[in-house]
Amino acid sequence: MENTENTLIDKTFRDSNGNIVLGQMPNPPLILWIVASLLTLVLTTGKINTVLDFLANGALFTWAWMELFQGVNYFRRALGLAVLIGMIAYRIQ
Template identity: 35%
Template sequence: MTTTSPKTETPARPAFPSPQWWVRDRHGNLAVAQPPNPALVVWLLSVVVGWTGLLDSHREHVVTTIGQGALVAWSLDELLRGSSPVRRVLGAVVLVGMLVRLLG
């Protein structure tokens, strides 16, 4: 006769009040920063190109607008599909900031 001990599973993600809850994905992996995605790369390139001062005002405006659109796309992606709560909150904060800047 074999006996089995009760199966004790540790939760993959800490409980809500824990600071760990904010930075862990649903599998318990640390998920604060990940390799840049294409939208962030486009935004970062637009910022760098804008800082160089090599473009005339019209082209600089086009590059800035493309960068702002990429940042809005990134923030929406993080808000809707962020792997941890802190990433979803960051997406929401960036989206609100961009909307205030663009519409204000």
């Protein structure tokens, strides 16, 4: 007999199909964040750096917001919240 009860562990790490999900293929905001962040390391000065930094932060914020409210499990939602808190803490230091 299979246990159909959703335990806290299941809700934390499993998606709606019952698969354990810790990481996923990057979605467009995460890809944009990676690319823009890498480009800021190459183009370190000027307006282009400012634009890339803005894009990187906006994309990461978007990704974190999406995870927080649409994440497939509690772990992914907590990850989104942690990234949002980390972004705020980094900016107000």
